[in-house]
Amino acid sequence: MKNKLIAALAMLLLVGTLRAQVASANKGVFLLTNATIETITKGVVKGSILIQDGKIAGLGANLIAPANAKVIDCSGLTLYPGLIDAGTKIGIGEISAVSVSNDFDEVGELAPQMQALTAVNPSSPAIAVTRVGGVTTALTVPGGSGRFPGTAALINLVGYTPDQMYTGFKGIVLEFPTSAGGNRFFDQRSDEDRKKDEEKAQKRLTDIWAQALLYSKIDSASAGNPSTKPQFNPEMAALMPVVRGQMTLLVEVDKAEDIESAIKWVQARKIKKVIFTGVSEGWRVADKLAKANIPVITGPVIDLPTRTSDRYDRPYANPGLMKKAGVKVAIRSNSTENARNLPFHAGFAAAYGMGREEALRAITIVPAELLGVADHLGSLEVGKSATLFASSGDPMEPRSQIVHVFIDGWQIPLDSRHIQLYQEFLKRSPGVDK
Amino acid sequence: MKKYFHFICLLLLSPLFLLAQSKTGSLLIKNGTVLTITKGNLSNTDVLIVDGKIKQIGANITAPAGVKTIDATGKFVMPGIIDAHSHIGIDAVNEASNPITSEVAVGDALNPMDIGIYRALAGGTTSSHAMHGSANAIGGQCQTIKHRYGTMNPEDLRMEGAPRTIKFALGENPKRVHGEGRGIQPRTRMGVEQVIRKGLDEARNYAAAVKKYQEEKKTNPNALPPTYNRRSEVLAGVLSGDILIHCHSYRADEILMMLNVCKDYGIKKITFQHVNEGFKVAPELAKFGASASVFADWWAYKFEVYYSTAYNAAILTKNGVLTSINSDSPDYIRHLYHEAAKTQRYGGLTDEEALALITINPAKQLGIENRVGSLEVGKEADVVIFDNHPLSIYAVPQVTIVDGIIRFDRQNDADDQRLEVDPIKAIATYSRAKHDVEDDRCLDGVFEINLDWFKNE
Numbered sequence: 107m108k109n110k111l112i113a114a115l116a117m118l119l120l121v122g123t124l125r126a127q128v129a130s131a132n133k134g135v136f137l138l139t140n141a142t143i144e145t146i147t148k149g150v151v152k153g154s155i156l157i158q159d160g161k162i163a164g165l166g167a168n169l170i171a172p173a174n175a176k177v178i179d180c181s182g183l184t185l186y187p188g189l190i191d192a193g194t195k196i197g198i199g200e201i202s203a204v205s206v207s208n209d210f211d212e213v214g215e216l217a218p219q220m221q222a223l224t225a226v227n228p229s230s231p232a233i234a235v236t237r238v239g240g241v242t243t244a245l246t247v248p249g250g251s252g253r254f255p256g257t258a259a260l261i262n263l264v265g266y267t268p269d270q271m272y273t274g275f276k277g278i279v280l281e282f283p284t285s286a287g288g289n290r291f292f293d294q295r296s297d298e299d300r301k302k303d304e305e306k307a308q309k310r311l312t313d314i315w316a317q318a319l320l321y322s323k324i325d326s327a328s329a330g331n332p333s334t335k336p337q338f339n340p341e342m343a344a345l346m347p348v349v350r351g352q353m354t355l356l357v358e359v360d361k362a363e364d365i366e367s368a369i370k371w372v373q374a375r376k377i378k379k380v381i382f383t384g385v386s387e388g389w390r391v392a393d394k395l396a397k398a399n400i401p402v403i404t405g406p407v408i409d410l411p412t413r414t415s416d417r418y419d420r421p422y423a424n425p426g427l428m429k430k431a432g433v434k435v436a437i438r439s440n441s442t443e444n445a446r447n448l449p450f451h452a453g454f455a456a457a458y459g460m461g462r463e464e465a466l467r468a469i470t471i472v473p474a475e476l477l478g479v480a481d482h483l484g485s486l487e488v489g490k491s492a493t494l495f496a497s498s499g500d501p502m503e504p505r506s507q508i509v510h511v512f513i514d515g516w517q518i519p520l521d522s523r524h525i526q527l528y529q530e531f532l533k534r535s536p537g538v539d540k
Numbered sequence: 541m542k543k544y545f546h547f548i549c550l551l552l553l554s555p556l557f558l559l560a561q562s563k564t565g566s567l568l569i570k571n572g573t574v575l576t577i578t579k580g581n582l583s584n585t586d587v588l589i590v591d592g593k594i595k596q597i598g599a600n601i602t603a604p605a606g607v608k609t610i611d612a613t614g615k616f617v618m619p620g621i622i623d624a625h626s627h628i629g630i631d632a633v634n635e636a637s638n639p640i641t642s643e644v645a646v647g648d649a650l651n652p653m654d655i656g657i658y659r660a661l662a663g664g665t666t667s668s669h670a671m672h673g674s675a676n677a678i679g680g681q682c683q684t685i686k687h688r689y690g691t692m693n694p695e696d697l698r699m700e701g702a703p704r705t706i707k708f709a710l711g712e713n714p715k716r717v718h719g720e721g722r723g724i725q726p727r728t729r730m731g732v733e734q735v736i737r738k739g740l741d742e743a744r745n746y747a748a749a750v751k752k753y754q755e756e757k758k759t760n761p762n763a764l765p766p767t768y769n770r771r772s773e774v775l776a777g778v779l780s781g782d783i784l785i786h787c788h789s790y791r792a793d794e795i796l797m798m799l800n801v802c803k804d805y806g807i808k809k810i811t812f813q814h815v816n817e818g819f820k821v822a823p824e825l826a827k828f829g830a831s832a833s834v835f836a837d838w839w840a841y842k843f844e845v846y847y848s849t850a851y852n853a854a855i856l857t858k859n860g861v862l863t864s865i866n867s868d869s870p871d872y873i874r875h876l877y878h879e880a881a882k883t884q885r886y887g888g889l890t891d892e893e894a895l896a897l898i899t900i901n902p903a904k905q906l907g908i909e910n911r912v913g914s915l916e917v918g919k920e921a922d923v924v925i926f927d928n929h930p931l932s933i934y935a936v937p938q939v940t941i942v943d944g945i946i947r948f949d950r951q952n953d954a955d956d957q958r959l960e961v962d963p964i965k966a967i968a969t970y971s972r973a974k975h976d977v978e979d980d981r982c983l984d985g986v987f988e989i990n991l992d993w994f995k996n997e
Contacts, residue, residue, distance in 0.1 A: 203712075203842035232840065239885075286970050297969075361970045387970070408878075410871045414655045415968040417955035418662040418874070443840035450878065453933030462934075502933045504881035507888075524839075528851035528887065531819045532858060538823040 128234045128526075131264055131516035133160070137171040138510070141180035141496065146187055146470050147485040155185060157492040160515030165488050180496050183509060186466075187485050188242025188262075188493035189501070191448045192403045192473040193383055193438030196236060196244045197226035197261065197268075202442070211250030216314060218278050219344035220256030222246045226268040232443045234522035237263040239446035240495040242513045243483060245403075245438070245473075247279055247383075249358065253311060255279050257344065258356060260477055262493065264513040273491075273514075275477040277354040277381070278345065282368045283307035286361045308367065315375060318345035354379045354478075356403075360412070362390035369398045381476055383438070386412055389424045392431035401434035401476050406441065407451040419458055425468060426459030436473035437465070453502035465502070491515070562688055562696045564592025564921075565944035568603040572612030572925065577619055577892075577899045578914040587617060589921035592943035597917060610939060612925055618895065619915050620666025620922030620940065621876050624833040624902035625786070625813050625866035627671060628656035628873060629685050629697050633984035634673035639718050639726060640739045642706060642774040646672050647683035650694035653959040656870040657689040657697075661948035663874030664924035664937040667699060668867075669906055671813075672707040674788040674982040675717040677726055677735040679707035681774065682786060684906050686922070687940075689947050692959065703907035706778060707813075708736065709788035710798060712844050713983060733797050740805050743775030750776075778807065784907060785810045786833070788982060790844040792820040799828050811905045813866070816848040822859035831862035831905050835872075836879035837886070853897060854887020864902035868982060881931040894931055 136157040143151040156164035171177050200207035209225035226246060242263055248256030260275035285304040287293045321342040328334035347353035359368045359382055372380050385402045388395060409421040429435045437455060439448045448469055456465035474484025482491040492515040499506035511518040567589045574585040574597065586601040587594060603609045627633050631649040635641040666687050672680035684702035710732050719727025726732040749766035756763035777783040789795050789812050802810055811831045812818060818825060818832045825832060839848035856863040865880050867873035876898045883889040883897065903913025911920050921944040928935040940948035962968065
């Protein structure tokens with residue numbers, strides 16, 4: 107075991123030294139001209155976008171370039187706001203089969219104080235691989251085995267420190283108790299045992315919440331008198347902003363029956379700032395979600411049905427069916443290294459009933475609104491962050507090429523490990539001869 | 541009634557039933573845009589299918605009496621998609637009990653009731669290469685199947701006459717299962733090479749002994765045959781070229797190793813599977829004439845795929861390596877057309893190049909290119925009809941046809957397509973198929989034998 111650990115550590119060191127350097131981003135004044143601009147919130151406009159101080163300083167026809175502006179001709183290109191993947195493990199997950207390379211699954215049932223942002227590795231190669239595809243912003247979410255596995259953070263995919271990358275949202279993750287089975291081999295519990303375990307887990311969750319509420323009340327009551335403060339408990343302290351309704355609770359839940367339980371559980375506690383995530387069987391209980399007015403971040407869309415009796419295309423149709431029932435729906439990839447497929451997940455949702463416009467909103471303005479960052483992300487509007495990209499066509503179409511990317515006004519080099527390997531090996535030199 | 545029951549039982553058990561010919565059908569597909577793959581694109585064109593074969597492709601074909609017509613106006617008609625690497629339709633994937641298990645065949649464990657076959661059809665995939673897993677350096681024999689979903693007879697899945705194939709596996713998986721898991725060779729890539737060479741040496745000796753016996757028998761009726769050895773007999777078939785190697789591999793060095801092994805044993809045809817670092821040795825692969833069956837964009841799920849690129853298929857194709865895109869997954873087998881489309885974002889392949897990756901190229905890798913993989917007169921009528929161009933994200937497969945029989949129909953199929961229905965629960969139990977690619981289907985069946993080791997991991 108010890109040898110294995112040393113080998114794994116040695117391997118990680120090797121990874122660090124071998125990592126090719128991706129070129130740096132540039133900041134400045136840019137005028138993107140002759141573009142088609144899909145603003146998302148204010149229709150499609152022909153014209154230019156002026157980028158200054160990291161923000162969209164102007165948008166429309168007849169913009170005059172300031173003297174210091176770098177003009178980029180975007181004839182034939184369409185500009186879109188940077189895509190937001192509201193469910194990934196970017197930066198905190200590296201090589202799934204190498205457990206020591208991963209940082210998303212801390213030990214403990216109760217670990218809400220674990221900060222995803224702390225463990226974000228700004229040099230993870232997945233960051234460049236993702237952003238050159240137009241996915242500029244990602245919610246990175248801890249999870250795996252705990253009930254409260256940690257605090258998720260929204261990051262922009264540019265910067266050399268987690269703080270530079272952070273862009274305005276944190277939420278506490280709750281893996282809602284489930285009666286579903288786990289791994290098909292390791293989990294051989296009977297249906298009855300699973301139900302019992304689920305009930306036990308729900309009761310435990312209810313107790314934790316009650317404790318957190320009590321902790322919060324004592325804390326409030328002792329505001330004027332520090333000597334009566336409750337004994338510091340990092341888990342309870344981390345839950346305090348959620349029980350007080352100041353911070354969003356992200357409830358990971360998939361199975362229809364569990365979604366119904368989660369709705370009841372949330373309503374009984376009058377939790378207002380809540381988003382359900384995953385929600386792969388949302389279509390089964392879409393009316394109930396709509397009635398409860400609980401928004402969802404769903405995905406992956408390109409996925410297998412959850413039951414052998416279900417229609418083959420349910421996962422593709424799920425976002426559209428929920429949307430139709432009146433649920434506010436954002437789409438996520440739930441991936442790490444392939445979050446770049448976010449627009450394709452949205453594309454499948456579009457093709458199977460959601461429609462192109464709503465699917466595009468589900469990876470731009472809707473997640474921005476759900477995460478409370480629509481003031482600076484999610485659409486192309488004057489005053490918002492210059493987080494955007496230019497595409498040769500519909501970004502949900504695989505054949506489209508992403509040709510310019512800006513994040514917070516930083517011009518992102520179209521460079522990544524995948525592109526570098528392509529450049530090096532397309533015409534390998536030397537070839538077969540020495 | 542009772543005596544009829546016995547009679548029916550007898551009938552069901554009779555060998556005649558097992559040998560029944562797979563059904564074929566006749567259809568006329570009218571007025572579609574026909575993507576033939578090998579002979580260009582034809583607009584407003586009809587495809588006539590008679591008794592499971594393509595009879596005619598052209599304009600204004602009239603349906604023979606009794607033949608159903610499908611209107612494909614505004615739609616795209618292409619050959620059924622072929623997956624050169626899947627694990628659907630089989631009940632067992634890994635015989636992970638020995639580094640060499642050439643004696644076993646997944647074709648002996650066919651399961652026609654796998655809902656995965658229907659789901660594959662719903663993604664336009666009509667044939668697949670049901671493969672043994674990657675636990676062993678030399679794994680079991682694989683089975684090319686046709687997705688004749690609806691049959692209860694396992695034999696109907698087999699694509700009769702398709703060349704025999706076998707799985708080899710290099711790198712981390714055989715190292716983990718045998719070296720780390722069981723404390724026997726191979727634990728290193730050095731060991732993987734020697735395990736393979738030893739197996740092939742034994743097969744060569746066995747084949748020589750069999751040959752010697754056959755010669756001797758002509759003059760000596762008392763000649764003794766060598767002790768029968770199925771493992772070596774199968775590998776002798778690999779040496780003679782009767783059985784094609786499909787070799788699970790990732791890193792450039794192990795690919796080169798296997799090319800050297802092939803050269804040393806006179807093996808001419810090999811398809812490397814996954815082959816994430818194939819792009820690094822594309823000139824060597826092209827020179828040897830080896831082919832590659834890859835993922836569109838999977839990477840970073842294990843260390844040996846950390847230095848991968850989604851441009852792999854494009855680099856291989858542009859270097860002259862026969863390349864296909866496969867699924868290795870009950871999920872991805874449903875959207876190989878989308879996986880192929882990713883080669884347009886990553887490397888700018890043309891429509892023709894991209895579609896070949898999931899049709900005629902995998903057909904060539906499986907040795908079935910004279911029967912399927914393109915729309916040509918005389919070929920088997922495996923066809924899929926899309927509402928949009930299959931490389932568009934908005935493409936939705938509408939109808940999938942195998943041997944002239946409609947096996948998937950988006951408009952008319954009922955939701956529940958299980959052949960094996962639970963009499964108690966109308967809605968099946970929730971079972972979350974893990975989406976993550978690290979849930980490696982190639983290692984299916986290994987958890988059982990290496991349970992203790994996995995728990996310690």
